[in-house]
Amino acid sequence: xxxxxxxxxxxxxxxxxxxxxxxxxxxxxxxxxxxxxxxxxxxxxxxxxxxxxxxxxxxxxxxxxxxxxxxxxxxxxxxxxxxxxxxxxxxxxxxxxxxxxxxxxxxxxxxxxxxxxxxxxxxxxxxxxxxxxxxxxxxxxxxxxxxxxxxxxxxxxxxxxxxxxxxxxxxxxxxxxxxxxxxxxxxxxxxxxxxxxxxxxxxxxxxxxxxxxxxxxxxxxxxxxxxxxxxxxxxxxxxxxxxxxxxxxxxxxxxxxxxxxxx
Amino acid sequence: xxxxxxxxxxxxxxxxxxxxxxxxxxxxxxxxxxxxxxxxxxxxxxxxxxxxxxxxxxxxxxxxxxxxxxxxxxxxxxxxxxxxxxxxxxxxxxxxxxxxxxxxxxxxxxxxxxxxxxxxxxxxxxxxxxxxxxxxxxxxxxxxxxxxxxxxxxxxxxxxxxxxxxxxxxxxxxxxxxxxxxxxxxxxxxxxxxxxxxxxxxxxxxxxxxxxxxxxxxxxxxxxxxxxxxxxxxxxxxxxxxxxxxxxxxxxxxxxxxxxxxx
DNA sequence: CAAGCCGATGATGTATGCAAGGATGGCGCG
DNA sequence: CGCGCCATCCTTGCATACATCATCGGCTTG
Numbered sequence: 001x002x003x004x005x006x007x008x009x010x011x012x013x014x015x016x017x018x019x020x021x022x023x024x025x026x027x028x029x030x031x032x033x034x035x036x037x038x039x040x041x042x043x044x045x046x047x048x049x050x051x052x053x054x055x056x057x058x059x060x061x062x063x064x065x066x067x068x069x070x071x072x073x074x075x076x077x078x079x080x081x082x083x084x085x086x087x088x089x090x091x092x093x094x095x096x097x098x099x100x101x102x103x104x105x106x107x108x109x110x111x112x113x114x115x116x117x118x119x120x121x122x123x124x125x126x127x128x129x130x131x132x133x134x135x136x137x138x139x140x141x142x143x144x145x146x147x148x149x150x151x152x153x154x155x156x157x158x159x160x161x162x163x164x165x166x167x168x169x170x171x172x173x174x175x176x177x178x179x180x181x182x183x184x185x186x187x188x189x190x191x192x193x194x195x196x197x198x199x200x201x202x203x204x205x206x207x208x209x210x211x212x213x214x215x216x217x218x219x220x221x222x223x224x225x226x227x228x229x230x231x232x233x234x235x236x237x238x239x240x241x242x243x244x245x246x247x248x249x250x251x252x253x254x255x256x257x258x259x260x261x262x263x
Numbered sequence: 264x265x266x267x268x269x270x271x272x273x274x275x276x277x278x279x280x281x282x283x284x285x286x287x288x289x290x291x292x293x294x295x296x297x298x299x300x301x302x303x304x305x306x307x308x309x310x311x312x313x314x315x316x317x318x319x320x321x322x323x324x325x326x327x328x329x330x331x332x333x334x335x336x337x338x339x340x341x342x343x344x345x346x347x348x349x350x351x352x353x354x355x356x357x358x359x360x361x362x363x364x365x366x367x368x369x370x371x372x373x374x375x376x377x378x379x380x381x382x383x384x385x386x387x388x389x390x391x392x393x394x395x396x397x398x399x400x401x402x403x404x405x406x407x408x409x410x411x412x413x414x415x416x417x418x419x420x421x422x423x424x425x426x427x428x429x430x431x432x433x434x435x436x437x438x439x440x441x442x443x444x445x446x447x448x449x450x451x452x453x454x455x456x457x458x459x460x461x462x463x464x465x466x467x468x469x470x471x472x473x474x475x476x477x478x479x480x481x482x483x484x485x486x487x488x489x490x491x492x493x494x495x496x497x498x499x500x501x502x503x504x505x506x507x508x509x510x511x512x513x514x515x516x517x518x519x520x521x522x523x524x525x526x
Numbered sequence: 527c528a529a530g531c532c533g534a535t536g537a538t539g540t541a542t543g544c545a546a547g548g549a550t551g552g553c554g555c556g
Numbered sequence: 557c558g559c560g561c562c563a564t565c566c567t568t569g570c571a572t573a574c575a576t577c578a579t580c581g582g583c584t585t586g
Contacts, residue, residue: 025345025569027333051538061571066538067333074337082288083538083577095426102427105376109368163358164365168431288539314568324541329568346547346568 026060027067033058034068038077038088039177049078049086076175089175096179103172104220107153110169111200111216114159115209122159123205129155130194130201137190145190152197156216159204196222289323290330296321297331301340301351302440312341312349339438352438359442366435367483370416373432374463374479377422378472385422386468392418393457393464400453408453415460419479422467459485 034054037043055065073080080086091099118126129152136145153173157166184190196219203212297317300306317328336343343349354362381389392415399408416436420429447453459482466475 027569028345052536062538063570063572066330067569070330070333071337074334082291085538098425098427101376101425102431105372105428109372113364113368162361162364164361164435165368168365172427290539325568326540326542330539348568 025067026064027071030054030058030060030064030068031071034072035075035077035174039174041178043088045088045178046090047088049088051085075171091179099172099176100220103169103176104217106165106169106172107156107220108213108216110153110156110160110165111204112209112213113162113165114156115204115207115212117161118159118204122155126152126155126159126204127201130197133197134194137194140190142184142190145193146184149184149193156200156204192222193219288330289327290334293317293321293323293327293331294334297335298338298340298437302437304441306351308351308441309353310351312351314348338434351441354442362435362439363483366432366439367480369428369432369435370419370483371476371479373416373419373423373428374467375472375476376425376428377419378467378470378475380424381422381467385418389415389418389422389467390464393460396460397457400457403453405447405453408456409447412447412456419463419467455485456482 034043034049043049049069051062051065051069055062058065069078069080069086072078073086077089078086079089114122129148133145133148133152136148153169157169160166184193196215199215200212200219203209203215297306297312306312312332314325314328314332318325321328332341332343332349335341336349340352341349342352377385392411396408396411396415399411413436416432420432423429447456459478462478463475463482466472466478
């Protein structure tokens with residue numbers, strides 16, 4: 001086990017000592033972990049995030065948990081109301097619509113800027129990626145295609161050569177992540193997606209910024225349709241995050257139980 | 264003075280009791296106040312924000328100050344590095360460029376969406392505002408024009424009928440605020456600005472979304488040029504926010520000393 | 527029997543204490 | 557005299573204790 005580092009006079013802390021990996025604050029790591037749980041759906045929208053429960057769950061005090069929640073509230077992943085505590089952001093259908101529209105616009109902006117700013121190397125890489133995605137689509141590898149799809153859009157974000165826009169795009173994508181579970185479920189979706197990407201890629205390569213913008217706008221508006229029509233309010237009423245966690249002895253710092261989804 | 268509300272057993276708190284206005288947490292009000300100081304330039308970019316000093320300054324403990332700083336870090340107004348503390352975000356010329364580009368793109372998106380979504384009432388209001396701004400420009404009222412300008416752009420944000428996009432726009436504008444001090448200083452700037460607005464308004468009214476988008480893109484790119492070429496790194500080295508604040512008795516909750524800018 | 531009030535309970539907001547980490551200044555050595 | 561090491565200080569991160577507020581259940585009363 002990891003030898004407990006420093007602070008021998010640590011009074012009591014039910015679970016074992018965590019190695020304190022990098023020069024990163026506990027709050028940040030907590031924020032990452034909680035964000036991960038939300039993004040994977042382990043913490044579904046509407047879930048109540050109880051500070052004490054989370055604190056016990058991660059073996060820290062309430063302070064870093066509070067910090068993490070403050071941090072996360074800035075990303076739009078959670079709601080933080082003055083006396084009501086934190087909940088995983090529940091998105092109404094209307095908001096979901098707006099998010100998709102915004103995502104489409106930002107993606108289109110990225111495509112436009114990327115067309116104007118990408119280096120020859122980046123253009124080549126984009127084309128290569130696109131072609132390999134064609135093979136994945138043909139093979140019907142949804143898993144692989146979904147992953148490559150993230151890389152594809154990410155390449156355009158980066159290609160915009162504008163960290164502000166990129167950050168906005170990444171942030172929006174994160175917020176939408178919980179709602180795009182079944183993205184490529186429909187039968188011909190992979191092929192259609194690839195074809196639409198093709199239009200974007202051709203525009204980028206031919207340096208037609210307006211066309212790239214338009215092509216991406218079309219692609220994104222169709223993506224939206226492909227998403228499952230979630231009622232967006234599965235909000236579990238009383239359940240709180242991180243189960244009862246009664247002082248289980250040696251940490252069990254494993255993947256952590258992430259069951260008990262939708263009631 | 265405001266009768267101290269509740270909590271008679273409050274142990275000690277050098278300064279007087281603050282009324283605790285609404286169901287808003289101290290941290291939120293602090294975040295607002297600090298943001299205000301930054302936006303008005305009282306806390307210039309690069310200023311070190313010391314938790315204890317701020318705490319004394321506002322008569323609270325360090326905890327709400329910490330919360331406020333976490334909140335603000337999410338808005339991009341301050342930098343928060345693990346052990347180095349918080350500083351008012353200093354923006355490099357490159358970043359400033361990117362911010363302006365991003366702002367332009369988002370504004371253009373707003374113009375596009377507004378063209379598609381604005382109600383007749385909103386269109387009329389926009390036109391009215393534009394016309395009254397014409398009078399302000401003619402009168403050379405820079406103060407008034409600057410204020411109306413915010414309203415004008417804000418109307419387009421709202422007209423997009425998309426709270427996500429609007430929030431992005433507002434956030435970007437806030438981040439740029441400290442750098443747009445001398446916006447309408449140049450001689451013919453008011454008239455030019457108004458003329459460019461006119462192109463946007465005409466496009467919006469004639470429901471030509473693409474034209475509105477393009478007109479706003481042009482307007483914003485020119486706005487950028489009008490900003491003073493700040494070296495963007497006036498970072499005062501040692502100065503910290505909120506002066507020494509040695510326990511001055513009765514609050515003096517006034518506008519607070521906001522001198523000692525650039526060394 | 528229903529409705530409203532009141533108290534208990536538990537959570538969040540706030541304050542304070544303590545320790546680790548980084549930065550700074552002084553001192554010693556080359 | 558200059559450079560580098562080390563001790564100290566100071567600030568932040570974390571933990572804990574306390575106060576306040578919201579919610580919920582039971583009780584009392586009309």
